[in-house]
Amino acid sequence: METENTALTNGAAAAAILASAIGACALGALTAVSEVVASLRPLLAFYPPAGPLSGRAALAVLVWLAAWACLHASWKERQVDFSKIFIWTLILLAGGLIGTFPPPFEELGEMLRSMR
């Protein structure tokens, strides 16, 4: 009879935590880039009444779920260096929080357009 290894590794937790930060950073990056490059905004209006927010949110959720699935598949039975994961999680979360604040990126976009 096979014995089941009931000890949990930290890989599954690391995958879920890092993937959530990747999703947050994806939302920030999509917001920042689409504020700088105005021509991207209509493409992100998946649901036109909600404008580009609908596409940014949908794509960020997709990135989050895809990252989670990939990381979970490769780490679920592994013990990973959680300190590194923690640092990357904080960096990505900070990127997400900064990127989701549109005004500086709107101004940057307008400045770049006026320089052309």
Add this chain to the structure above:
Amino acid sequence: MGLTDRELWTAVHGMILWTIFLLGFAAGLAGLWNLRPECVAVAGMPRQLRRLLSGLWVAAAAAWAAVLTGTFVLYPWYRARPPEGANLANYPRAYLQANPEFAEWHDGMEWKQQVAWLAPILATAVAYVAMRYGLGLAVEAKIRRTLMILLTVAFLTSGVAAFVGSFINKIVSMH
């Protein structure tokens, strides 16, 4: 005195769903804080764990419902373009942009709409990890602390959303 559709959705989104999230957050944070080795041996811990998991999943579900209603129901009303000669008080974005003293609240609204989406993503990750590891989190101090940080960031982002949303609603209510 009845509520219009817009007032009803605003109340459901801002007062009911985010309040449920707040309650789930508080239960989740307190539960994670107490999930320490010295506390796990205490009788009744499995029941507390069930309460913690319920709180976290309720918080995650409420955050999803709040951002979905906010993005797909309320935000289109907020950003609707007014027809020529319309009363701007019925078009919040146009009203804010037309009044220099309130124009910065529109920036706040744009931030709120994006940043609020972090709350359900983070809350779902926290709920999943807590469910998968259960009482094992008591000996995984780094994971437990990280979960508390993520949950707190989720709370702060929802706090930004609630703060900005309630002030904009004070300036120009949706009727």
